[in-house]
Every structure is written in structure tokens, then in C-alpha cells.
Amino acid sequence: MAELNSSPQKSGSTRGRKRMNTRVDLTAMVDLAFLLITFFIMTTTLAKPKAMPLAMPDGSLGDPVPASRSLTICLGKSDRVMWYLGELKNPVIAPSITNFGKNGLRQALIETSKMIRNKTGKNMIVLVKPSNHSVYSNVVNTLDELNITQTQIYSIVDIAPQDVEALKQKGVY
Numbered sequence: 001m002a003e004l005n006s007s008p009q010k011s012g013s014t015r016g017r018k019r020m021n022t023r024v025d026l027t028a029m030v031d032l033a034f035l036l037i038t039f040f041i042m043t044t045t046l047a048k049p050k051a052m053p054l055a056m057p058d059g060s061l062g063d064p065v066p067a068s069r070s071l072t073i074c075l076g077k078s079d080r081v082m083w084y085l086g087e088l089k090n091p092v093i094a095p096s097i098t099n100f101g102k103n104g105l106r107q108a109l110i111e112t113s114k115m116i117r118n119k120t121g122k123n124m125i126v127l128v129k130p131s132n133h134s135v136y137s138n139v140v141n142t143l144d145e146l147n148i149t150q151t152q153i154y155s156i157v158d159i160a161p162q163d164v165e166a167l168k169q170k171g172v173y
Contacts, residue, residue, distance in 0.1 A: 068092060069116050070125045073105070073142060074163045075134035076172030081105050081142070085112055088162050097170050100141045109149040126154035129163055133173055 067086045074082040079099055086092035093112065098104040109126075116124045128142050139156065146154050167173035 065125050065127075069120060069122060070127060071109070071112050071116075072127045072129060072163070074159060074167055075128070075130040075138045075142065076167050076170075077131075077133035078172070079138060079141075080172040081138075082163075082167055082170055082172060083108055085116075088160075088166060095166055095170070097172060100138075100145065105142065105145050106149060109145060109151060113149065113151065123152050126151055128154060128156045129159040130156070131159050131164060131167055131173060 067090075071083060071085050072088070076082060076097075081098050081100065081104070082095050083098065083105070084091045084093055084095040088095070096108075098108055100106075109124075113124045116122070126146060128139070128146075130139050164173060
């Protein structure tokens with residue numbers, strides 16, 4: 001417990017002043033502090049990492065991807081994205097540059113998906129092609145946008161030399 005000792009001490013002077021010796025025992029306060037620290041450590045829940053499910057192919061060759069339903073997303077530098085519908089040499093929608101966000105890639109995904117569903121009645125197929133100048137967060141942002149727009153069929157593939165040339169022409173490589 002805290003105690004205050006006030007035993008008088010005589011000082012070296014002869015005037016008769018009395019000096020008070022004060023001593024505070026902080027043992028109980030230190031014990032309480034450690035109890036509180038222990039309590040908060042034991043009751044704290046750590047943030048659990050959130051993982052998005054990702055289905056990987058089994059390695060067998062599947063059916064060819066129809067160009068009329070395939071949207072290609074090429075990731076460039078400076079958080080810029082080039083996207084087009086169909087094949088690069090004969091696109092249904094010409095390549096255009098955008099960024100991430102609801103008015104960028106998300107809007108392109110929503111509008112293109114609606115257009116493909118109205119024309120064919122089937123889902124859109126998205127091919128994500130990261131370039132050497134894109135960063136990992138661009139891939140994560142693209143997967144987030146695909147998840148937000150509820151795109152069901154997508155794949156991360158290697159970028160083709162034609163796509164690299166198109167990125168260079170657009171100034172995003």
C-alpha cells in the first residue's frame with residue numbers, strides 16, 4: 001500500500017528546522033498495471049487476414065476462348081490499365097487506357113459485361129495480363145474490381161509481345 005512516512009529529521013543547521021522524509025510505495029500500482037496489461041493482451045483479438053478464393057486450372061487444355069466474349073486487361077506502369085474486347089489485331093472494342101476505381105476499370109467491366117450478356121446471353125471472360133512494369137498491387141486491385149463486379153470467369157496469363165507493343169504505343173509500358 002502507499003504510505004507516507006513523516007518522521008522528522010534534524011538537519012545539520014542549528015536553527016531548528018525539521019525536514020520531512022516522504023516515501024511513496026508504488027508496489028500496488030505496478031501490480032495493477034501488470035494486471036491490466038495481462039488482461040488486455042489476453043482479451044485482444046488480432047485481425048485475421050482476408051483471402052479471396054482463387055481457382056487455378058488443372059493443367060488440361062480446355063475449350064478455346066471466343067474472342068467476342070473475351071475482355072483483355074493489360075496492366076502497365078503508373079497504375080494505368082489498357083483494356084480491349086476481342087483480339088488485339090481485330091478488336092470488337094478498341095484498346096483504351098484507364099485507371100483503377102469506380103469510374104475507370106470498374107465502369108469498363110460493368111458496361112462490357114452488360115453488352116456481352118445482351119448479345120450472347122453468356123458471361124464475359126476476362127484475361128488479366130500483367131506487364132513487367134506493373135506492380136503486385138495492380139494485380140490485387142484488378143482482382144478486387146473483378147470481385148466487385150461479380151465477374152465469374154477470369155484468368156491471369158502471360159502478356160503477349162503484341163500487347164507489350166500496344167502498351168508502348170499508348171505510353172503505359
